[in-house]
Amino acid sequence: MAEEKPLNFLEQLIKKDLETGVHTAIRTRFPPEPNGYLHIGHAKSICLNFGLAQTFGGECNLRFDDTNPAKEDVEYVESIMADVRWLGFDWSGEVRYASSYFDTLYEWAQYLVKEGKAYVCDLNAEEARAYRGTLTEPGKNSPYRERSVEESLDLLERMKQGEFDEGTKVLRAKIDMAHGNINMRDPILYRIRKQAHHQTGDKWCIYPTYDFAHGQEDAIEGITHSICTLEFADHRPLYEWFIENLPVPAKPRQFEFGRLNLSYTVMSKRKLKQLVDENHVSGWDDPRMPTIAGYRRRGYTPASLRKFCDMIGVTKSDGVVDVAMLEHAIRDDLDKNAPRAMCVLRPLKVVLTNYPADKTESLTAPGHPNRDDLPVRTLPFGREIYIDQEDFREEANKKYKRLVLGKRVRLRNAYVIEAEEAIKDEQGGVIEIRARLLEETLGEDPADGVKPKGVIQWVAAHDCATFTVNLYDRLFNEAAPDAGGEFLQCLNPDSLVVLENCVGEKGLAEAAVGAGYQFEREGYFCRDTSGEKLIFNRTIGLRDSGFK
Template sequence: MTDVKNNFINKIINRSILRNPNRKIRTRFPPEPNGYLHIGHAKSIFLNSNIANKYNGTCNLRFDDTNPKKENIKYINAIKKDIKWLGFEWYKNPKYTSNYFQQLYQYAIQLIENNLAYVDELNIKEIKQYRGTLKKKGKNSPFRNRSIEENLILFEKMKNGIFIEGSMCLRAKINMKSPYIILRDPVLYRIIFSEHHQTKKKWYIYPMYDFAHCIADALEGITHSLCTLEFIDNRQLYIWILKKLNFIQKPPKQYEFSKLNLENTILSKRKIQQLIDAKLVNGWNDPRLHTISGLKSKGYTKNSIKMFCQKIGITKQQNMIELSLLESCIRKDLNMSSPRRMAVINPIKLIITNINEHHTEYLHAPNHPHIKKMGTRKILFSNEIYIEKEDFCKKPNKDYKGLILGEKVRLKYSYVIQANKILKNKNNKISCILCTCDLNKKIKQKYNIIHWISIKNSTKVKFNLFNVLFKNKNAEQENNIIEAYNHNSCIIKTGYIESIISSEKIKHAYQFERIGYFIKTKKKSKHDTIIFNRIVSLKNKYRKFSKIN
């Protein structure tokens, strides 16, 4: 397992160990089961799990299941599957905040009995108005000064399902003039009549995240509760609740780090759901999404994701991570393991006129340019071949490196050819290019190199070429993600691969030379067309095939 880089959290833990060398380090990963995990969650899993390993501690998996309206057992199963695929292990059995519902209810009663919580009848809109802003102080609810006895009675009736949803809530009684808006009498419990995936119909009231999370941390003996910077103000409430409930002996402490912001994508589960509902992506595992399942179906490896998490590190500085950094990690991981093959995505036909149409010749090509033990393969050479359309140009610029009319190029692992004539169809489009071939392989003169496939040794396939979901780098800030959606985020092409590929059982990915890394998708039936997903394009000296359209 890749080790975690030294960071400010490591330094905090090192200091705490010096003060208390016998205290066991305990972390937790607490996802809400209202969607699939994304690469930002991978960063959190990487941090929490590796800290536990580094300090010989433990890391709990705890589902923050306090809102049955949005949660589903299918998300719980998907989250477990993704964590296991990433190669991380949680401590003992998975935990659920719902395991503590009875205890949380008793702690809420304790706050009421100590005159630190009250039942409020303001609606959500009114609560927001009364709360004020950063520039305007809040004002007390007209229900704030109810007696302890009345609050206890009302809270029990809430629990028993006497009142309708939205009619009442339980709020902490802190300070409506606090500079921290989070401390202006936050809601602790609300009424929800939806059936819960774990507790079924037992409860009609559910705790808010801020109330449940810190108590669950304390009950589990968590030492370091690590969360993203958006929760920095929530720490004030975290401390207040634990203090008022007398969790004063070795309480857990919250520490914040920067969340992952990735170019040209969204990680918000709410916004991903919008894309799914609008049918702009095919579910949570769509290869264009940066969910763990999406990255996996696209062909990303767990090692590349771990490598990425290690490279971005853990800081308090909010910044935008370039997508190229993630892509460099998968390229590096696949480079030494992926066998090389040739494929043509945008085919154009070449006829070599000085070779007989019945002529066939087998040439040898390495399966990997740097790993000899991966061996070689035979590739068929004949008088009719496919090359990429972008590898032929009638009027090129000075930097063009492909085939030019009247000029020569070398076919990779093969002969030097020269383009002599263009044939066009009735629509005045190029139907094929007539060439001649120099059958002397030992020509030492250097020519530009292009890839190719013999038509007699080709299999027709489809290629899914994935591009960014959003053209705007800071897509997460878009108010309307449907309008910002890139309708060219998936381009489907029909092209050709070496025939040997269709029968091979390669464990993971191929590198299609000069194009990129591709993974073969599972066919639904043996009659279905073979489909390849592009994992990532190659860094190409002359052009980027990611721009194919």
């Protein structure tokens, strides 16, 4: 019987809240800003927030914190919804948007002004920074801090009506310019942004800040546990100040956990966008990107990402996870579930001189060595086959277990053959092998006196699939590309190698988009999603390098 996994600190906290009656039911939320595609760090947050709701019989909302129209787009909204569903989760009720609450948030902004707890400030960005102070020096009050309630209300409404230019006025909370937490030094609640919004169109030309909107959205939706990453810990006093000073319908609480940092990976949306915008990758869903869309296209599975998020756990501190742990989770899932197929990445023709030219036959191979539910494969066989160029040498030492002139090797799930002659081009390169087939060697049990050196994959030349293979590797060749210098200098120049005219079992021609396979002795691959051309992406190699 498997040991019961201990509860993480958030599960312990929620369990206690339910047992003591602080809450009778829980509601969490996943609140991405639609300003880019989600990455593996967001996958951890998705699994955590939706997982907590599932564990404790609660509900989880999907809410877009769409308060910055300058950086947001419907494309990102749609991609995020697809990612959440692909990971195996669904949200409670309809999708929510911060923009749906803009009217209420504006009324609450007016409420703070009327209460003498907010004011319109005319300082420009540079002046505001000077007045704000530093981590060691207190800030100074804005000269507009004591504006009358009536004047601030009038100016706020005129801001809303579009009377003022961007950057000329903001609405600020009146808290404490000498506060030790800089986030509490009269933070901005509203900015003028004369830009259309992907949900509200041209209705608004002022938009609330994330800090002002977030906690109030939680309150409107009845969120009980607002789970954030550690960078929001310094913002929690402000979160709580708004909740205490506004007529909100509920009082959610914020809790923080350590964010996911992954070696050989950048997790900054800004840097990921830079990679896309500067064409270092083909797009947000490039299989080298750490985005969920990129992983999906590369052939990672939802189960493997959920398993990885479970393996790394939930902590109260940040740390760096070895990317090898993620790769292990992928391999483990694919090893158990991916159907097998044979593929020759760099084809070299072999002519079986003693096999009749007009003869063909059908051999069989299991769909998976440990899965009876996967169908048996049919392997056409004939006089001409392809093997991989790396599986032949004219001469080799005893450690080489593949085809050598005068030596024997088994074709996987087929016959033993013996190489007799290498045909070369004018430059001396081997372009064809002449070999003979040893009869009575079909199957895995060697015939009397037949001792092949090894087993290699092969594909029948007369009936096979031809396709392109993208060999993907890590995008960065430094474990900490963000450390110190320019992260672009750490790009791996060999992160993508394209191989044309690869050949594989004929069934691969009918592979569904996204379908994954183990190409025997080569690694795990999946059918690419782009275009009509038959392309397979390498998901990951066969060997697990281990992880710390």
